[in-house]
Every structure is written in structure tokens, then in C-alpha cells.
Amino acid sequence: SNLQVSINDINFNNPVLNAAGVRCQSTTELDAILASTAGGAVTKSATLQPRNGNETPRMQSLPFGSINSMGLPNYGFDYYLDYVINQQIAGNQNLILSIAGLSIAENLTMLRQIQASDYQGLVELNLSCPNVAGKSQVGYDFEAVADILAAAFTFFDGHLGLKLPPYFDLNQFDELSAILNQYPLTYVNSINSIGNGLAVDLDTETVVIKPKAGFGGIGGDYVKPTALANIRAFRLRLNPAIKIIGTGGISSGQDVFEHILCGADLVQIGTAFGPEGTPIFERVTDELETIMVAKGYRSLADFRGKLKII
Numbered sequence: 001s002n003l004q005v006s007i008n009d010i011n012f013n014n015p016v017l018n019a020a021g022v023r024c025q026s027t028t029e030l031d032a033i034l035a036s037t038a039g040g041a042v043t044k045s046a047t048l049q050p051r052n053g054n055e056t057p058r059m060q061s062l063p064f065g066s067i068n069s070m071g072l073p074n075y076g077f078d079y080y081l082d083y084v085i086n087q088q089i090a091g092n093q094n095l096i097l098s099i100a101g102l103s104i105a106e107n108l109t110m111l112r113q114i115q116a117s118d119y120q121g122l123v124e125l126n127l128s129c130p131n132v133a134g135k136s137q138v139g140y141d142f143e144a145v146a147d148i149l150a151a152a153f154t155f156f157d158g159h160l161g162l163k164l165p166p167y168f169d170l171n172q173f174d175e176l177s178a179i180l181n182q183y184p185l186t187y188v189n190s191i192n193s194i195g196n197g198l199a200v201d202l203d204t205e206t207v208v209i210k211p212k213a214g215f216g217g218i219g220g221d222y223v224k225p226t227a228l229a230n231i232r233a234f235r236l237r238l239n240p241a242i243k244i245i246g247t248g249g250i251s252s253g254q255d256v257f258e259h260i261l262c263g264a265d266l267v268q269i270g271t272a273f274g275p276e277g278t279p280i281f282e283r284v285t286d287e288l289e290t291i292m293v294a295k296g297y298r299s300l301a302d303f304r305g306k307l308k309i310i
């Protein structure tokens, strides 16, 4: 079967990438993803200056997923811009440069530097980091989302995607989609972790991560129903020119199939990629192909977005 996908004029051999934040902070980690079966690699969300991030323990695996309050540790914007440009020079177009400035001004500064650079690939503006103390997520402030998009598109003409938090109210999908449809976005990536969950340790009767008194973003199996709903809701509402990247709860080919059936063009694996490492990409794409063959689908377009109601 053919697992190829094109986003604008960027071709992917298969739809399965890593999600920003997991095993993608260093060039060594990013090289390992590109050397694997993954369809591409996403950089750890960058801030203008390098950051150490929050105190440890700041991420814990849980029975059905993970909780994290990393606090945006990263080597700084220049490190990742240099990396994706060097990859582009080496002929690799399957990179996504993720940025997560701590203010609208910082995001616009990074976008201006990207605009001024030779980078022609995908850019993911992360409006959904739940773990910087004192900073509420831009993605839950629709006026702020409109402001940043209006400002960005006065100068940015690259391939801009948005990483959004999960939404849980159908009116929010209507309201936000009406805003997003006004802009030439390349894609929407849904979902980021479900913010500010809590996990406890029975023996010690403590929380399991140190930052924010134990509150952190939830990922993994726990979030797949929310991810599928967000992907479906945005697919049904957004201009078809705005592609969808599905993230959340993927650890098998079946999960990938479900994301694509709900409308995803590409998918990203975060939590499950942590413990399994890069072999997950070959396993998951093989499992996806097996399902497609069993169902008689020859390409992803044969079933993408074709979830039926009953």
C-alpha cells in the first residue's frame, strides 16, 4: 500500500512522525528519528533563548500514558533553525521546526527570523504549552490566537501550522475554527497534552512530578478519545486547505488508522515513542499497512476523513 502524503509541496513517504517534546531536543536524537522509518522529525519546541526547564522529576510514565511538566527545556531557537536548514541543504524536506515563545512578541521574533532565513519547511507554532508557571495557554485565549495570527501573516509567507491544546466544548470548535479559517494556515496539529492532570503514588502518598505541586500534561492512551474528537471536529469545520496533524494516544497502526479516519493527514507519536524509541515507527507503519491491506485500501486517501456516523 501507498503510505505517501503531501502537505503543500512537501512529500512524506509515510504519515508517522514524532511529536514535539519527546526524544527530539538534541541533534543526535533528531538524527536518530530521521535515520528511522519515521516519515519525518519534529524539533523540541524552541524558545528564543536556551532553557533548562523545570526541576526533576518532571515526567513520569503512568499505567496508560504519561504526565509531564518539563517547562520547555530546549537548546534555543538558533540551534534548531540551524539544524533544519542543514537538513534542508542535505536534501531532507521532512522536518517540522517547532517554536513556543513565552510571549506573542517572542513568537513573532522567531517567525521573523525564520522568514528571513532560507528555511522552506514546515513551522509549528505551539500555542499549547501547559507547563510554564504563570503562563496560561494561548490556545485557550481565542483573542490572543487571532492577534498572533493577524500579526504573523502580515509578514510570514512560509508553511505555518498551529499546535493546539485539546478542547472539550463544541462551541469552542465553532468559534476557533471561524478564526482559523480566516488565515492561510498550512495545518492544525491537534492535540497537545491534556493540561494540568495529577497522578499520585500510593506508597508514598505523594505526587509523582516535582514542578507545579505535581500538576502536569497528560499524554498516552488516556487522551486518544479526546484527540480523535478534536481531529474530527476540526476536520469537519476547517477549510480543506488547512491540513490536520493528529497527535495523542498513538501506539499502534490501529491508532494511526483511527486518526486518519477522523481526518488526519499526518500523525505524531509522543508518549509511546519515549520508552519504545525509534523502532516504534517501523512497527506502527507495518501495522497500518496490514490493516489497509485487510480492508482493501491502497492509499491513505481511500479512507482519510471517512468516519461514518450511525
Ligand SMILES: C=Cc1c(C(=O)O)[nH]c(=O)[nH]c1=O
Residues within 6 Å of the ligand: 021, 045, 068, 069, 070, 071, 072, 073, 100, 126, 128, 129, 130, 131, 132, 192, 193, 217
Ligand atoms: C512546549 C512545552 C510543552 C511541554 C513542556 O515542555 O513542559 N509539555 C507538553 O506536554 N506540551 C508542551 O507543549
